Amino acid sequence: GAVVSQHPSWVICKSGTSVKIECRSLDFQATTMFWYRQFPKQSLMLMATSNEGSKATYEQGVEKDKFLINHASLTLSTLTVTSAHPEDSSFYICSAGTSYEQFFGPGTRLTVL
Amino acid sequence: AQSVTQPDIHITVSEGASLELRCNYSYGATPYLFWYVQSPGQGLQLLLKYFSGDTLVQGIKGFEAEFKRSQSSFNLRKPSVHWSDAAEYFCAVGAGEYGNKLVFGAGTILRVKS
Numbered sequence: 001g002a003v004v005s006q007h008p009s010w011v012i013c014k015s016g017t018s019v020k021i022e023c024r025s026l027d028f029q030a031t032t033m034f035w036y037r038q039f040p041k042q043s044l045m046l047m048a049t050s051n052e053g054s055k056a057t058y059e060q061g062v063e064k065d066k067f068l069i070n071h072a073s074l075t076l077s078t079l080t081v082t083s084a085h086p087e088d089s090s091f092y093i094c095s096a097g098t099s100y101e102q103f104f105g106p107g108t109r110l111t112v113l
Numbered sequence: 114a115q116s117v118t119q120p121d122i123h124i125t126v127s128e129g130a131s132l133e134l135r136c137n138y139s140y141g142a143t144p145y146l147f148w149y150v151q152s153p154g155q156g157l158q159l160l161l162k163y164f165s166g167d168t169l170v171q172g173i174k175g176f177e178a179e180f181k182r183s184q185s186s187f188n189l190r191k192p193s194v195h196w197s198d199a200a201e202y203f204c205a206v207g208a209g210e211y212g213n214k215l216v217f218g219a220g221t222i223l224r225v226k227s
Contacts, residue, residue: 004156034214043203043217044157093156095215100164102213104149106156 002028004096006105014113021079021108023094029074030096038091050077084112115140115208119218126194127226134189134221136204145207146187152200199225
């Protein structure tokens, strides 16, 4: 199957700093990627839909100025957590694929001190 | 709005025993349904999916699921569980215009005892 990578796999940062997470589709082109957030012992919650060449579409309740998404190419989407705070600590997962199957990245563990 | 319910947070089964993980969904149209597995530190792996046709779907690793429209269910089954099946399992329904926005259930953690 197709491979989606994320970088970094884990990051620790100080409160108030910004963190960028990359999501890459390694062997296919993805016009649409999705970003999810997973809290400990909870399910994945869709944060936003990343569209190549256009603005991301955010789910209700997700702050677009807090979670900046850029989909600069058909193989790369980035999520930037701006001015991170401890409550932003979470597991962030991206996915990419077709209408019929999504391939998930391994996730990025963000810890904000 | 679409929603998925996985009523069992934890399930423990003995190795070699059969397994059934429950999933109920709420969706207005014909749903796209998925089961994913997540092992610690790993990304989600697709076990199987249902879009249309035969309501009994075969997946990888010996898993199968049956779509029952009358019960709004898509339960996952395996006849004989292996210790390596211990993981967290997520049921999801595909929403949005193209069915590729996934709404996940809360997940079921499977423990396998030897």
